[in-house]
Amino acid sequence: MTPSAAARSAASSNRGAIEAAVRAGLDAYRIFETGSWSHGTAVSVWSDVDYFVSLSHTRPCRSYDDMVRLRRALADRLGTRARSVRVSSPGVRIDWVDGPDTEVIPAHIAGGDDWWIPDPDGDGWIRSSPLKHNEYVDATRDLQPRTKEFIRLVKLWKYRRRVPITSLYLELRAAKYVRANPPLHMIIDAAGFFRQLYSNQLADMNDPSRFDGRRISATHASSRATALERVLKAHVLTELAKENLSSNDTLCEAYLRNFIAYQ
Secondary structure, three states: HHHOOHHHHHHHHHHHHHHHHHOOOOOOOOEEEOHHHOOOOOOOOOEEEEEEEEOOOOOOOOOOHHHHHHHHHHHHHHHHHEEEEEEEEEEEEEEEEEOEEEEEEEEEEEEEEEEEEOOOOOEEEEOOOHHHHHHHHHHHHHHHHOOHHHHHHHHHHHHHHHHHHHHHHHHHHHHHHHOOOOOOOHHHHHHHHHHHHHOOOHHHHHHHHOOOEEOOOOOOOOHHHHHHHHHHHHHHHHHHHHHHEEEOOOHHHHHHHHHHHOO
């Protein structure tokens, strides 16, 4: 499920092009990788590469202004390497000729490990702590070595079934679940995780990597019904797989395949 060596090589080359473009076209003084590629939970083919570009100018009232400037700087300099470069809040999305899609997000230092990034649901700014999120998942992996494999399984379900739940929510929910339910067993805990996810009805969660009351939402209100329907299907199928784990391995495997690829 992890990205191939070829995909990683292409992503590294594309990062060099991004860095050159933003340093030439903007007052960028730092670019760093965040998200699933940066801490080993990326799913081959499906996961984007994510970068924050730290900007030194005064943060504008409208985050859209920074996204437009960033898109222009990238589009002007990437040339034929990119099929398209477009604003897609909270950043700029690049579809490359070669390599995984990339999201580049304008960011301003907020203090400590916090950054101001565009609000995906508005035209202002929200705080983000990608380094803290990485540390939380890594610390969970130290407690349960297969944590990242479990997170990749959950995210593969999201991508294959086109589930409108954010990757960040799923990743942190899964890590929090693993911490609370040792030891980790992939099939048993897949059933437990989706049972819990459906039981709490995709409620907003406190950011488990911080202690400041920050909340993380699962999905937009307009997508909640669809997301819950797909969580319920996953819950039913993983429970059936668990029930047949010891008595009928063939049936257990069939339910797991259907969990990822149900119609």
